[in-house]
Amino acid sequence: xxxxxxxxxxxxxxLIKKALINSTVCAGAALAATQAYAEDINWRQFEGTSIVWxxxxxxxxxxxxxxxxxxxxxxxxxVTPELYxxxxxxxxxxxxxxTKSPSWDVVGTGIQPAWDLAPGQxxxxxxxxxxxxxxxxxxxxxxDFFPALREALTWKVKEGQIEAGSGQVWAIPHGFENIQLFYxxxxxxxxxxxxxxxxxxxxxxxxxxKAADPTITPLGVRGVRFWSSIHTAAISIARxxxxxxxxxxxxxxxxxxDSPESIAFHKDYVDMIKKCxxxxxxxxxxxxxxxxxxxGRTAMAIDSNMFGFWNDVAGKPASGKIAFAPPLRAPNGKxxxxxxxxxxxxxxxxxxxxxxxxxxxxxxxxxxVELNGAVAGKLVNSPRASTWSDKAWLEYAxxxxxxxxxxxxxxxxxxxxxxxxxxxxxxxxxxxxxxxMQKMVNGADVKATLTDLASEIRSSM
Numbered sequence: 001x002x003x004x005x006x007x008x009x010x011x012x013x014x015l016i017k018k019a020l021i022n023s024t025v026c027a028g029a030a031l032a033a034t035q036a037y038a039e040d041i042n043w044r045q046f047e048g049t050s051i052v053w054x055x056x057x058x059x060x061x062x063x064x065x066x067x068x069x070x071x072x073x074x075x076x077x078x079v080t081p082e083l084y085x086x087x088x089x090x091x092x093x094x095x096x097x098x099t100k101s102p103s104w105d106v107v108g109t110g111i112q113p114a115w116d117l118a119p120g121q122x123x124x125x126x127x128x129x130x131x132x133x134x135x136x137x138x139x140x141x142x143x144d145f146f147p148a149l150r151e152a153l154t155w156k157v158k159e160g161q162i163e164a165g166s167g168q169v170w171a172i173p174h175g176f177e178n179i180q181l182f183y184x185x186x187x188x189x190x191x192x193x194x195x196x197x198x199x200x201x202x203x204x205x206x207x208x209x210k211a212a213d214p215t216i217t218p219l220g221v222r223g224v225r226f227w228s229s230i231h232t233a234a235i236s237i238a239r240x241x242x243x244x245x246x247x248x249x250x251x252x253x254x255x256x257x258d259s260p261e262s263i264a265f266h267k268d269y270v271d272m273i274k275k276c277x278x279x280x281x282x283x284x285x286x287x288x289x290x291x292x293x294x295x296g297r298t299a300m301a302i303d304s305n306m307f308g309f310w311n312d313v314a315g316k317p318a319s320g321k322i323a324f325a326p327p328l329r330a331p332n333g334k335x336x337x338x339x340x341x342x343x344x345x346x347x348x349x350x351x352x353x354x355x356x357x358x359x360x361x362x363x364x365x366x367x368x369v370e371l372n373g374a375v376a377g378k379l380v381n382s383p384r385a386s387t388w389s390d391k392a393w394l395e396y397a398x399x400x401x402x403x404x405x406x407x408x409x410x411x412x413x414x415x416x417x418x419x420x421x422x423x424x425x426x427x428x429x430x431x432x433x434x435x436x437m438q439k440m441v442n443g444a445d446v447k448a449t450l451t452d453l454a455s456e457i458r459s460s461m
Contacts, residue, residue: 047076055108063373171344173383177304206276219276220301227430233302239337241265258454306380320401324408339419
């Protein structure tokens with residue numbers, strides 16, 4: 001069932017309350033921004049329109065939902081949020097857009113799912129909206145988004161495939177994350193455990209933790225049979241082993257998932273999961289991972305760095321006790337790798353209310369809305385450079401309870417990059433990888449399973 005705004009508020013009651021407090025603090029700045037916009041373009045040119053915004057159930061959605069009354073007051077446009085659990089959302093997104101249903105106007109997406117949607121003309125290119133002075137405020141400042149994020153969401157569609165690097169703008173960055181290791185500093189210190197830096201070190205640490213305190217799950221990591229379980233821990237660690245989802249061989253694209261490097265990675269990773277993860281691994285998505293570390297049931301986790309802001313949830317056992325480190329790397333590797341995920345807002349090409357939809361996208365990714373979401377502790381990594389130079393955000397992110405969050409973010413972000421190859425068919429291939437991962441964790445031979453996986457991917461190319 002879709003989650004409307006009222007349900008979202010119930011989902012994150014404490015965080016919403018905190019957001020509203022921060023919104024009050026920023027009210028003067030927000031009012032000034034609203035007045036400036038009103039003088040720049042006609043924000044009420046689509047007054048009376050109703051649109052639907054679809055998104056994952058996520059703190060980033062909460063960051064926008066808490067401020068929706070401001071948008072409706074500014075524009076006279078009614079926005080109905082439809083928010084769904086992670087795996088259900090992505091499946092529904094594909095169905096909604098591929099059937100060219102106009103019921104969703106604005107959608108949340110990442111780069112990788114958008115690769116599959118753009119060639120079928122299911123997403124509306126946004127260049128003409130960005131370049132229209134009647135629709136886009138001069139204060140919007142598109143170049144304020146970090147260049148790497150803008151570039152990642154710009155590509156050409158040629159002969160049904162993706163050519164990254166130049167072309168049309170397909171979505172606007174809304175928030176982004178890199179992949180890190182989170183750990184309960186108090187738990188590791190109590191049992192004399194050094195922060196692991198490789199999968200074998202993690203396996204050894206987990207065995208020590210289980211012996212010392214069987215009530216604690218050593219490591220939280222995603223394991224669902226869906227690509228979302230690949231794009232965080234698995235792909236980041238795999239890249240440090242020299243694994244590539246796709247490679248070019250003899251001038252043709254091929255998968256690299258049956259390479260010697262991939263076999264070595266999977267043997268270490270599967271052993272780590274068996275020794276470290278919860279019995280519920282196969283059903284765990286990011287909700288379960290973050291709740292584990294947040295509640296104190298889990299000692300460590302490898303996932304998106306936005307999880308660290310559960311350090312600031314009053315009454316939670318782990319609040320203020322989570323510290324951060326780079327993601328794990330190969331035992332013989334010198335450097336870690338960290339994938340990036342860019343939450344973005346895109347327009348349904350079938351929407352019949354594109355003007356109103358664009359005003360919403362523009363507002364939701366504006367400087368003030370991004371900043372408000374950041375200082376409310378929901379939009380952890382704003383994609384706008386201006387946020388990262390804003391005193392309110394820097395003071396909030398540097399609070400003592402966040403431990404080494406800012407320091408680790410800077411260290412990891414220096415090496416963070418998109419770990420996947422730009423291509424249509426991303427979801428199908430990565431879903432197959434997630435299924436294969438479960439098989440290996442359940443005892444299937446690593447080399448044979450990867451051989452079958454590679455064969456399956458090649459047959460679909």
